[in-house]
Amino acid sequence: MYPAPFRYHRPESLQAAIKLLGKFGDDAKILAGGQSQIPMMKLRVGDLSELVDIGRLPDLSHIEARGDTLHIGALATHAEIASSEVAARIPALIEAAGGIADKQVRNMGTIGGGLSVADASGDWPACLRGLNASVVIVGSNGSRTVSVADFILDTYTTCLEADEIVTEIQVPLPDANTSSAYVAFKRAAAAFPTCAAGIQLSMDGGTCTAVSLVLGCAGPVAVVSPDAEAQLLGKEISRSDLEAAAEIIVAESQPPPDARGSEAFKRAMLKTLVVEAGERALARCRGEEVSGGHRYA
């Protein structure tokens, strides 16, 4: 399958890229790693006449801890994140990165692209929402930073203006009492997840002082639930607490019935994933080494 014809641009700087995007407006699309953009172009989804390849722009592939924040350049690949020692301080990040599609796709696909495409089944929108990450956006009017919660407005829809590019993802680094987990159910490596759950817990003196719970593939955007989190706050967190929280957040979600599963199947699966992610994160908070990985059919 060939994409429809387009004019190809490979600007040498971020500013040049922004200028091109400003000039072409809605006629242009950004190419980073291409692992979502190229399939969409092959399927002739979305109209474009100009393709702006930012894949070789310098200084956008860093993965660095600075102060209490992890800074990830928008062009860092899933593979680079999955094998990064500094990113490993946030286990959910490594589990999401290392579980995206397969090795081939992880070598090309970028975190900036995976987040910006805002696929309801994508791993980054859910994982980064759960980790309370922020997005640095640069455009012709300068730079702004927005939370992932505010960045993704709807499925395939972000707050990015036509002349704006995501340059960095910022993830708060956890303190010693905090850990996380992200687990998806997938039919096969290359497939999008059927559903996914992520959690970050802070356990101080055996009780939960902070929690962030998120579901992926369970609605138009990542699903969060303050009521479900309230079930865990202040508790020692038993399996039944996790089950109660899962019950609430899954009731508030809208998993779409599709070829990957019925709504009832997905609701049942989401509940087990919340419990599994919760138990994994709890064990990590206790200092146990818990290996990650998704569940495959």
Place this chain on the structure above:
Amino acid sequence: MPNTVVVDITVNGASYQREIEARLLLVEFLREELGLTGTHIGCDTSYCGACTVTLDGKLIKSCTCLAVQADGGKVETVEGLEQDGKLHPLQEAFSEHHGLQCGYCTPGMLMASKSLLAENPNPSEAEIRKGIAGNLCRCTGYVNIVKAVGAAAVKMQEV
């Protein structure tokens, strides 16, 4: 800017300069511009892995990469495995252990296996299965493929 581009891509050690349409996929560049038809197009949706090659040492799916993204890069395809008329140990092992039935997935399986063994010369069965997770075999020949990769790993460590 025109919608053609001039690219310079090194494939299996030889450099090729071509003027191509920007929308040309790397797999089509290999097959149609260079006549290297060893790399197969299977699903054409970045799912099956039949088109797997390496670009600058990294395993990728060439149906989901524009040729222009490989401009200036080094591509290795299944044609590059045989050296001086001698099959690569992986090719020999696939032959010996019946690691193929129809053969359609084989070029991608070989490239994925080579990449796996470069990173992990002595993989367990589970690690082999994970290493080729991005490659599908419609003949369901995974048992023998996994066996072949394991055998090649042993052979390559003897050398």
